[in-house]
Amino acid sequence: MMKSERQDDEAPFSAKRYFAHLTIWSAGLSLVLIAGLVVMFGIRDYSISGETADLWLVLLGAPITLAAFAYLWKTAPDFTLGEPQTPRGKRVRWLVWGVVLVGIATSLPINLAGSDQGGQLLFGNGPVPSRTALIVLLMWSVALPILAILGRRTADEHARTAHDAGMAAGFQTFYYAAPIWWMGWRGGFFSQPDVMILFVGAGIVCSAVTLWRRFA
Amino acid sequence: MKNRLKVLRAERDWSQAELAGRLDVSRQAVNAIETGKHDPSLPLAFRIARLFDMRIEEIFDDEI
Numbered sequence: 537m538m539k540s541e542r543q544d545d546e547a548p549f550s551a552k553r554y555f556a557h558l559t560i561w562s563a564g565l566s567l568v569l570i571a572g573l574v575v576m577f578g579i580r581d582y583s584i585s586g587e588t589a590d591l592w593l594v595l596l597g598a599p600i601t602l603a604a605f606a607y608l609w610k611t612a613p614d615f616t617l618g619e620p621q622t623p624r625g626k627r628v629r630w631l632v633w634g635v636v637l638v639g640i641a642t643s644l645p646i647n648l649a650g651s652d653q654g655g656q657l658l659f660g661n662g663p664v665p666s667r668t669a670l671i672v673l674l675m676w677s678v679a680l681p682i683l684a685i686l687g688r689r690t691a692d693e694h695a696r697t698a699h700d701a702g703m704a705a706g707f708q709t710f711y712y713a714a715p716i717w718w719m720g721w722r723g724g725f726f727s728q729p730d731v732m733i734l735f736v737g738a739g740i741v742c743s744a745v746t747l748w749r750r751f752a
Numbered sequence: 753m754k755n756r757l758k759v760l761r762a763e764r765d766w767s768q769a770e771l772a773g774r775l776d777v778s779r780q781a782v783n784a785i786e787t788g789k790h791d792p793s794l795p796l797a798f799r800i801a802r803l804f805d806m807r808i809e810e811i812f813d814d815e816i
Contacts, residue, residue, distance in 0.1 A: 620773035628778075694781035694790050750780055 555751070558613050565608055571601040627690045634683050642675045661732070698749035706742025710734055755812045758786045760804050775799055 575597040582590035649668040664672075691699065714734055720726035761771050761782075768786075772779045775796070784790035792800065801808045 620769050620779060622773050622776055624776050625773075625778070692777040692781050693793050693796060694784055695778060697790065 552751075554613070561608065561611065561613055564604070568601060568604045568608060571597060571604070575601055624690060624692070627686075631683060631687050631690060634679075634686075638675050638679045638683065641679075642672050645671045661730070695750060698746050701749045702742040702744075702746030705745040706738040709741040710738040713737060753788060753791045753812055753814050755785065755788070757782070757800065757811065760806075760811065761786075774803055 575594055578590045578593035578597060581587070582594060645668045646664075649665050688696065688699075714729065717726055717729045717734070721728050757771075761768070766774075768779050768782045772782045775782070777796070781790065785792055797808050797812060801811060804811065
């Protein structure tokens, strides 16, 4: 292939395009999985009731769902997050999977324990069953620090710089918001400070700045 | 800081991902350096210079 041809063919990496593709593809996968569940329920209902409406649901829904799944399979993003196929890039991808698994291992016991309370168990300040709390504590106190250390060692200097800027912005948010809220509460202006709201606020600022520095 | 990274890369017909792989950094890092959004550290600047067999000041210029 000629040099000029290759440069014309090769579109430069665009973070916006990459994450738009990832987001739309993920939304499509969610819809297909939901459609698959509907078809499965249709099969179950038809086997129980034998109603024609359930049969039509299966006959029409199954091929559409399979075709949509095949299309998604063909158009799947590369999941490289812009990392080259090097040993370091592969370690980054393993770490991303590690974070996803810790997220699932943390949220699953909370959701199972609080399935009758909606989001109250996760976002409230009430007591949590000891067993659930123990699993989450293990994840947050052992697994997450290990992932954080490995992530820091694996990231390149651009990612580390972006993360440092994000952490600084997040800490500044906490540094100013916490005493203002605390003094405002003592002066009778605000409700009692909630440490988790401060933590989530600082975390959102940290993530936003990190992403902006890394991909904007 | 201005640099000639994009030109040097194009001369060798390398994509950003290829250059990133040779430097063991992410594609975003190469993009950020090329667009002047990120100034590389001294160790990375030396790696870049060695890769292109040039001196650092032949690639990076802080006076433009």
